[in-house]
Amino acid sequence: MSTKDYLEKDYYKVLGVPKSASADEIKKAYRKLARENHPDANQGSPEKEAKFKEISEAYDVLSDAKRRKEYDEARTLFGSGVGGARPGGGGGFPFDFGDLFGGSNQQGSTSDRIGDLFGGIFNRGGSGGGGSRTTGGATRARRGQDIESEVTLSFTEAVQGTTVSLRLTSSQGCAACSGTGAKAGTTPRVCPTCEGTGAASRNLGNFAFSEPCRDCKGRGLLVDDPCPVCEGSGRAKSTRTIQARIPAGVDDGKRVKLKAKGAPGENGGPAGDLYILTHVKPHPVFGRNADNLTITVPVTFTEAALGAEIKVPTLKGMPVTVRIAPGTRNGQVQRVRGRGVARKDGTKGDLLVTFEVVVPKHLDDKARELLTEFREATAGDDPRAELIEKARSE
Template identity: 40%
Template sequence: MSKQDYYETLGVDRSADAAGLKSAYRKLAMKYHPDRNPGDAEAEAKFKEVSEAYDILKDDQKRSAYDQYGHAAFENGGMGGGGGGFHGFEASGFSDIFEDLFGMGGGRRRDPNASRRGSDLRYNLTITLEDAFTGKSEKIKIPTSVACDTCDGSGAEDGTKPSACTTCNGIGKVRSQQGFFMVERTCPSCQGQGMTIENPCGDCSGTGKKNKNKTLDVKIPAGVEEGTRIRLSGEGKAGTRGGPSGDLYIFIDIEYHPIFQRDGSTVFCEIPIPMTTAALGGEIEVPTIGGDKTTVKISKGTQTGKRYKISGKGMPVLNRGTYGDMFIETNVETPVNLSKKQKELLRAFAEECGDDVSPEASGFINKAKELWEDLTD
């Protein structure tokens, strides 16, 4: 029985590129893999066919020979009549294909004395809105690790060095065959480090590091916002075997403010104003986030919710040297705890008032009356 064309086996055109071949093989390999089809001899045979086809076509030299001579290129140990061809397709070939397809291989030996960078650290720092306005210096204490000064971070006793792990030969991973799959896992002997220390340093127990509380002076620039990240290079955990330390990332959190709300460089503030000021107009003093006061002119007939803009009294723009604006929103306050005379004056005022004094209220009542009349008709 003649073999099926390799391109037809994978279901691709003869012009398919490497990515197309790999994609087609991946789908078919997953479909027919014996682990997914236990006891199915037909699926196992199909799996071998597609794997053989992919092994030939993924190699440029083999593919060229196949395109010229077909299956004859690989019969009797030849490749188109010449020597040095493909000598059959054995089970060991599956691991090579899967390493190429899924990136599972390799095994590059690690230098047991190579240095490694330390881990980064994160610190959450809470500040007030006033601190964000002015900027400040803050001292923080962080638990971290530093290189052991006894062994200079090598983890080995003075006069000795780490050696390559004999279990994984310095790779840090071990592989085992499971069916047609090559499974790779972290070496249990060296925990993936690729090296072992026969004579560990007595001061750091072979880790190359010591725990330490470090005090740092952090400069917080004016204008920082919620979530701003400040990076302190080299202030993270110590590296191993002389490697550089990681970095420290400080994330800024800003406390809730009872008066001011912030949106970027813009500040908002709700200001209660007396009913008389809202009606007659006048001036009010308004606090700012910078700690000073500013005067705002209130126009006649101001209603609750009206906004007034105060230029340049917002938050500083980070690293710009400019300031945003401040908006105050009026909240007209109804008088309380009135004296007898004050009540009489208000009643007299109410009797004198017409529709022109409260146009919105009068308009609302008229609309409501029209609605009631429509409902009763």
């Protein structure tokens, strides 16, 4: 994709959110669109697959605070026709965007700074595999494609971390032609149009944009006798199974990034990344609040009134003893330290225990008699008196 295409792409519009959208709003919009357009749910629909890639590309930029800032700055500088800056209100600057990204030998030059700005957003150049030229007309390295996958985890697996098997389908170098695209026994030739760089300059009036060469489609090579397996593309579909480690503490809807686990690169370029969208099943007993686990524990009226020591279950561990203070109210929360979700620094969140006072449904004669005596003994304590007084004062 050319620099001009990147600048003119409105990632906010792709996700259907305003430029002022918060990180949560962007995440919510992405999750909704990803589910609607995921290839697994729309098999045989190239339109949905293309839309899914576009959505993922937009989310990759806007979900990262640094890349989003750089993207916004880039569109502010060059987004509106790429000709906003004019000295003294005169005509625009005729320059080649290829110069901006091609790298200058001058220390700290404007070209370097602008190249760094766009490189951070679109992974162009350098180790990002965006396509730095090599000497002698050799083809440029290409970074492999990013791959998106999904996995459903149990509540316990999400909290404690787990390793899952994923079957991935991606594009990689064709084995029949070793990625050259040429039929066995033949070799490709350097593209005379771009001289093997894979890039060409297109003039747009006062400006020129560097974009992939149309003759060789950015490869820098031309194939006269194409490989019958990959039809000259040098790429072929490959299916592989990998073991992916899901870190402890992952939440529902979280995207886990595994660096260099995506599609292999081309011409020595680095592999792409693997993004795993996680879905977490609910637990019948425990809930979650950020790094804390939650649980609701029933207690009897006498335990709440008189105080007691009770056993409370923990996630995949031995029960802990919790002290109920006398006069504990229904819905009161008590914290058990270090029994929650593991954090990146090695510490753990807490277990938040909510007490739910249970009223007995059936009473025998003895229990009824004792409760009647209790009611008579506490008849002077009206818990609603203050409430009624406040209602009258308004």
